[in-house]
Structures are given as C-alpha cells and as structure tokens.
Amino acid sequence: MSTPPSPSSSHMPPPSRMSSSSSSSSSSSSPLQVAVIGAGVVGTAIALELRRRGAQVTLVDRDAPGSGCSAGNSGALSPGSVAPLALPGVLTSVPGMLKDSESPLYLPLTYLPFALPWLLRFVASARPDRVTEAARQLDAIHRGAIELHERMTREIGVPELFLRRGHLHLYPDEAALAKDGTGWRLRAEYGYRAEKLDRAGIEALEPQAPPRYRIGMYLADHATILNPRRYVEAMARAFAAAGGNVQRLDVTALRPADGGWTVQAAAQALRCDQVVVAAGAWSRALLDPLGEPLALESQRGYHVQFAGGRDVVSRTVVLADRKVFVTPMEDGLRAGGTVEIGGLARPPDPRRSAVLERIARDSFPALRDLPCGTWMGHRPCMPDSVPRIGPAPARPGLWLAVGHGHLGLTDSLPTALRIADAMLGREGRVPAQRVPVHSNP
Ligand SMILES: Cc1cc2nc3c(=O)[nH]c(=O)nc-3n(C[C@H](O)[C@H](O)[C@H](O)COP(=O)(O)OP(=O)(O)OC[C@H]3O[C@@H](n4cnc5c(N)ncnc54)[C@H](O)[C@@H]3O)c2cc1C
DSSP states (O other): OOOOOOOOOTTOOOOOOOGGGOOTTSOTTSOOEEEEEOOSHHHHHHHHHHHHTTOEEEEEESSOTTOSGGGSSOOEEOTTOOSOSOOTTGGGGHHHHHHOTTSSEEOOGGGHHHHHHHHHHHHHTTSHHHHHHHHHHHHHHHTTHHHHHHHHHHHTTOGGGEEOSOEEEEESSHHHHHHTHHHHHHHHHTTOOOEEEOHHHHHHHOTTSOTTOOEEEEETTOEEESOHHHHHHHHHHHHHHTTOEEEEOOEEEEEEETTEEEEEESSOEEEESEEEEOOGGGTHHHHGGGTOOOOOEEEEEEEEEESSOGGGOSSEEEETTTTEEEEEETTEEEEEEEEEOOTTTSOOOHHHHHHHHHHHHHHOGGGTTOOEEEEEEEEEEOTTSOOEEEEOTTOTTEEEEEOBGGGHHHHHHHHHHHHHHHHHOOTTTHHHHTSOOOOOO
C-alpha cells in the first residue's frame, strides 16, 4: 500500500489569499478566512488541517463537535471497503427491504415516494461499469487512511483510541461468504489481502466468537478507533488550541457576497472568503437553494452499546451474514449496523435497535445480563457511495465535503488533506486537486 501524504505541520506560514476568492475588504497578505459548516468527523478534520496550514478558520455547528453521525459509528477504519453498496443484483433485495422491518436493509413504505429518485439512482449505480469506477474512486480516497489516523491520534493526545489488531469478518458457511464475493474480489484487486480462516483459526483470534461461524476473513492491517465521539472532541480541542474558532450556530443559509460568502444563522451572520459544507446528511438544506442539488439520502444506522462486555472480542468483529459490526469500545461493547432509509425527520424506530440487541445477546452469552443503551445516526449517502469532495462546480469559494456514507470516519482525514491541498496548495499537487467534484450519477 502506498505511504500517505504527511499532514502539514502546525508551524507553516499563513497562506496568501487566493486571487479567485479575495474578499474586496481584506488585504492580499491576510490569511484566508474559511468557514466550515458541520463539526462531525469530516468537518472537524478539515477545519484542523486548514488551520494548521495557516487559514483563519471558523468551525460552525448547531451542536457540540462530534454529536452527529460521527458520535455513534462502529469505529472501523476500513480502507479495504472499496466496493460500493449498489452492486449488480441489488434490485432483488428491494422487496425484502420493503416488507421486513427486521431486515438489515429496511425502507418504510410511507417513505418510498420520497426515497424513489435516490433509489433509482442507486439502482443505476449498480451497473458493472459504474461499480468499477466507484471502486477506483473509493480506493483513491481510502489510501493511507490508517496511517493518517494513527498519526492523528498521537498528535492530538489520544493514542489510546487507536487499535491496530485487524478486522475479522465471520461467515457461517461458504454460501454466505459467496454472497459477499464481489466485495472480497475488489479488496484483493486493490491489494487488500485477507487471510481465510477455519473455526480453529477464528478461535485462535477470538475465543468467544459465536460457534455458528465456521469461516473467517481476517484483514490483519485494518484498525479501529475505540471512541469515535471522543476522537472528534479531541480534534476539536486541538483545532481550538491552534487558534481555530468554534461557533455554535444553526446555519439557515449560505449566500455569495462581495467575492466571499455570508454564513447566515438566526441571530448572527459570518463573513468568510471560502465556505466548506460538511454538514453530513443535512447538507442538502444548505446546497439545494444554491442550485447545487446533491443526490444525498440518509441511511439511518443504529447501535446498541453494553455497559461492559468489551472483552468478548479484542478487535472489530463483523457478523457478516447479519451485517453487524461488534466493537470493543473503550466504554463498553458496541454492536452497530443496519440500514434504514427513512429520512431525517422521523424518530428512531425501536424495532431496529431491538434486532441489534437480540443478535448481540444471542451471539455473546456474556452480554445477557448487561444493560445497554441505544443510538441512531444519519449516514450521509450518495447513490454510488462516492463522497463529493472539492470545489463546487459553478460556485467559486464553495466547497463540498459531503456524502461519506458508511465510511466517513475512515475517509475524514484523507478528505481533509484533499480539501486543504486544493484550497491552499501543496507543491506540485494543486492543479490535479482543483478539478471540481463530479456531478451526480
Ligand atoms: C451505525 C453506524 C456505523 C458506522 N460505522 C462506521 C465505521 O465503522 N467506519 C466508518 O468509517 N464510518 C462509519 N459510519 C459512517 C460515519 O459515521 C459517517 O460517514 C460520518 O460520521 C459522517 O460524518 P460527517 O462529519 O459527514 O457527518 P456528521 O457526523 O453527521 O456531522 C455533520 C454535522 O453537521 C451539523 N449540521 C448539519 N446541518 C447544520 C446546520 N444547518 N447548521 C449547523 N450545523 C449543522 C450537524 O449538527 C452535525 O454535527 C457509521 C455510521 C453509522 C450510522
């Protein structure tokens, strides 16, 4: 695997203002003023990287940093996951997902009319040529992610959150493994080698692995973040300590103004030269009015987290036939997963977390008497699974870092480097990175 680009150091000189984005009111030598909307893992990583390169950055969120989708994910750093979600044959799963509220993929019938345009694009993305292209783009984004996170946890003072013990995917039999054949083929194509294990091999790694699993696929070089929310909080603290500004505002609109941008909130407006939209699944509310429509849909995911039980596994373990990720978080065992296409407005469906709880308790007897809490979050998903990262095609000074779907934790730091390289430059890399994000599929 290639070596990641090294993050810039915090003592680089301030950049000169970009000529294309100069605000008429400021001098050419003052630092670039950037507002980043959304303090999830993606926006916070971008804000920190831009600040390290000398920009004057305001990170804006209506909530505390790390309280959106980035709070409750499964912590898996999965660069090998280059297969998009929409794969050939996806249409056959639609009837099941409409009928069965316990299926790993669920779409309530009442939401179907709202989801239909996105679903049609999702199905179109499953064409073999589109899958090949999506995998190529995902690989390019994922490259080097693990090393970047390892370095980041050290730099921001939370090295204990980084666990490099690989990921173990478990299957009951060959038929179940074959269902994920495309994903494993694509991983291998892009150089991510998995070791195939029998039951003895599984037990050597994870003695408490549920007995029904007979085949393991072990990705030895993958890693885990043991508390995703605390990770974002630590990044936000590092950002503030480096002179970054964190503002708690609910942004209602973005408006081009005098060669820069106005970030409008209820009681306040901010002026900046450049604005980065990293508002996760809520980004459309800011982009649609600007004529930058994105085919973005929330894929609601859930987790249950047990008060204890973290020693039932020692690494990320995936119950692959159930699509459940089991993670030994620093504050208890987390079982996360499921996809529910149900929009941003409805409350969490307790049936979805009940399924996860039942699977976890059935799989690991040690969890049976432990209490657990539940959580639901909105994955920001594009139909082709490829996030949109870079300058908006027709809006100078507007940047997108949106649509990271199931892999936003993994891709947060590579995204931050891409945005910072394109906005502020890095010798020899600017022109290639200035290509606007590609349009919707
Ligand atoms: C169950 C589950 C498991 C997952 N597991 C993994 C995993 O193991 N590995 C992995 O890589 N990824 C995983 N993910 C995906 C990952 O969590 C997301 O891709 C990632 O968190 C998206 O980050 P984000 O910063 O784009 O969005 P968010 O974290 O949702 O942040 C967006 C922020 O924008 C703010 N915001 C939105 N609109 C406005 C506004 N108008 N004004 C002000 N603020 C606004 C929100 O308050 C929020 O804080 C998982 C997701 C789920 C649900």
